[in-house]
Amino acid sequence: MWCGRVALRRLQRIAVSPLDISGHLANAVQREMSSLPRVYITRQIPPEGLKILRESGQVQFDIWDSDDVPVPRKELLKKVKGVDGLVCVLTEKIDAELLDAAGPTLKVLSTMSVGFDHLCLEELNKRGIRVGYTPDVLTDAVAELTVALLLTTSRRLIEATHEAKTGGWGTWRTLWLCGYELANSTVGILGLGRIGVAIAERLKPFKVKKFIYTDVAPRPELARMIDAEYVSMDELAGQSDFLAVCCALTPETKEICNKDLFSKMKTTSIFINTSRGGVVHQQDLYEALSSGQIAGAGLDVTVPEPLPTSHPLFTLKNCVILPHIASASYTTRNAMSALAANNLLLGLKGEPMIKELKM
Ligand SMILES: O=C(O)C(=O)CO
Numbered sequence: 161m162w163c164g165r166v167a168l169r170r171l172q173r174i175a176v177s178p179l180d181i182s183g184h185l186a187n188a189v190q191r192e193m194s195s196l197p198r199v200y201i202t203r204q205i206p207p208e209g210l211k212i213l214r215e216s217g218q219v220q221f222d223i224w225d226s227d228d229v230p231v232p233r234k235e236l237l238k239k240v241k242g243v244d245g246l247v248c249v250l251t252e253k254i255d256a257e258l259l260d261a262a263g264p265t266l267k268v269l270s271t272m273s274v275g276f277d278h279l280c281l282e283e284l285n286k287r288g289i290r291v292g293y294t295p296d297v298l299t300d301a302v303a304e305l306t307v308a309l310l311l312t313t314s315r316r317l318i319e320a321t322h323e324a325k326t327g328g329w330g331t332w333r334t335l336w337l338c339g340y341e342l343a344n345s346t347v348g349i350l351g352l353g354r355i356g357v358a359i360a361e362r363l364k365p366f367k368v369k370k371f372i373y374t375d376v377a378p379r380p381e382l383a384r385m386i387d388a389e390y391v392s393m394d395e396l397a398g399q400s401d402f403l404a405v406c407c408a409l410t411p412e413t414k415e416i417c418n419k420d421l422f423s424k425m426k427t428t429s430i431f432i433n434t435s436r437g438g439v440v441h442q443q444d445l446y447e448a449l450s451s452g453q454i455a456g457a458g459l460d461v462t463v464p465e466p467l468p469t470s471h472p473l474f475t476l477k478n479c480v481i482l483p484h485i486a487s488a489s490y491t492t493r494n495a496m497s498a499l500a501a502n503n504l505l506l507g508l509k510g511e512p513m514i515k516e517l518k519m
Contacts, residue, residue, distance in 0.1 A: 197218070197245060198221070198222075198243045198244050199222075199243060199508075200221065200239045200246055201213075201222070201246075202252050203224055203226075203227060203248070203251075204224070204227045205497040208494040208497050208498040208501075209272070209494075209496075209497030209501035210223075210497070210501070212498055212502060212505070213505070219244075219245065219508065222239060224236075230251045231252070236252065237261040241261060241263060242262070242263055243266055244267055245266070245269070245504050247271075247501070247504055250272075250273040253280075254278060254283075256280065259289070266287070266289055267289060267508065268289065268291075268292070268503075270503045270504035270513075271293050271500065272294055272496050272497055273293060273496070274293060274294055274487075275408060275409065275435075276408075276517060279291065281517070281519055285519045290507045290513070291517040292503025292504060292506075292507055292515060293517055294495075294496040294503075294515060295354065296354065296515070297495040298492050298495075298496060299354045299358045300492070301488070301489045302487050303355055303358035303362055305485065305486040306355075306404060306432060306460075306486065307359065307362045309458040309460060309480065309482060310404070310458060311342075313430055313480045314339045314340045314341070314456065316338075316339045316477075340430060341366075342363060343367040343368075344367065345402060346369060346371075346399050347363055347368050347370070347404065348372050348373065348391075348396045348397075348399065348403045349374075349388065349403075349406055350373070350374060350393075350396060350403065350404070350416075351373075351405065351406045351407025351413070352374075352379050352382050352383060352388065353379075353407075356373065356382070356404070360388065361386060364386070371386050371389070372388060372390075372396060374391055374392060374393050374395075375390075378390040397425050398425070400426075401426065402429065402430050402432065403430070403431050405431075405433040406434070406435055407439060409435065409436035409439055413438075414439065415439065415441040417433070417440040417441065417445070418440075418441035419441065419448070422444060422447075423453065425448075425453070427452060427454065429454050429455055430457070430458070431448075431456070431457040431458075432459075433457070433458070433459050433460065433461055435461060436461050437459070437461040437462040437464075442462070442473065446472050446476070449478055456480070458482075459480070460482045461486075462481065465484055503515060503516065
């Protein structure tokens with residue numbers, strides 16, 4: 161359990177002799193510590209966030225001290241009992257069972273993620289629990305990875321390196337490993353937000369001819385930034401040479417990318433998803449890819465995660481699958497951890513968080 165260094169320094173100034181340290185100071189530290197809000201952190205988050213919490217002098221926290229294995233549900237339910245604040249990542253389901261286990265002391269939840277489909281907002285709202293999350297700081301990293309995944313898929317880089325390494329590289333051939341290029345293409349964005357704009361900004365120098373997007377309603381201020389045209393879902397499917405999914409997973413978007421959408425796409429089009437696996441009907445995607453209904457897919461997210469290595473999607477050469485790494489740069493993960501820590505501290509002080517979910 162950590163208490164703030166600030167509190168410790170204050171107590172050290174009060175101490176008059178080394179002898180005091182063993183007696184009075186220890187008791188005082190104990191008292192000071194136990195009066196601080198209690199926080200549980202469900203993962204060993206990157207160092208910047210932990211440093212902020214340790215040095216704040218505002219909280220005492222307990223942590224699931226591993227990044228390799230998520231905290232077991234049973235342990236989590238035990239650890240949250242009586243906490244004032246909770247820091248979680250996207251692998252923890254924050255539902256009624258967990259909130260009941262935490263009890264009425266829990267006032268602030270801070271998730272180190274931009275996605276919030278792991279949170280039961282209705283239950284959080286019902287209990288008046290404020291929620292912090294981490295948009296914006298990951299936009300560049302996610303956009304960058306999306307472009308990398310798009311090019312890897314459309315120019316068949318994984319197949320190509322495999323062929324080079326395993327003896328498939330014979331003479332130079334005229335149509336061998338040909339793919340699809342961005343120049344003169346139409347790029348469609350499903351769900352235009354900060355990340356969609358950032359992807360388009362990065363793709364523009366590749367001489368994309370046109371950007372189109374669809375969403376629940378037009379988003380003119382964002383669309384203007386990338387000169388994108390608002391179209392219907394059917395038009396998006398029919399016109400896109402590259403279709404990038406950027407929408408949040410909600411009950412409305414669950415499996416929105418299904419047979420109906422894939423059947424309207426061009427046989428030469430590339431489907432890219434770096435948002436959430438749940439927006440895709442995976443069996444329909446498998447069929448679209450294996451039947452040649454669409455040319456290829458690049459996925460950073462799947463259902464479930466991790467996707468079992470025996471999953472049929474792994475058997476397809478035209479499907480590139482990454483293990484949910486879109487925001488995985490050192491800078492971004494540290495920024496997410498720092499933002500999650502600051503959101504938590506502000507929330508516990510009753511102040512507006514830097515990034516708070518409106519519920
Ligand atoms: O933040 C999120 O929601 C992610 O998916 C990981 O960056």
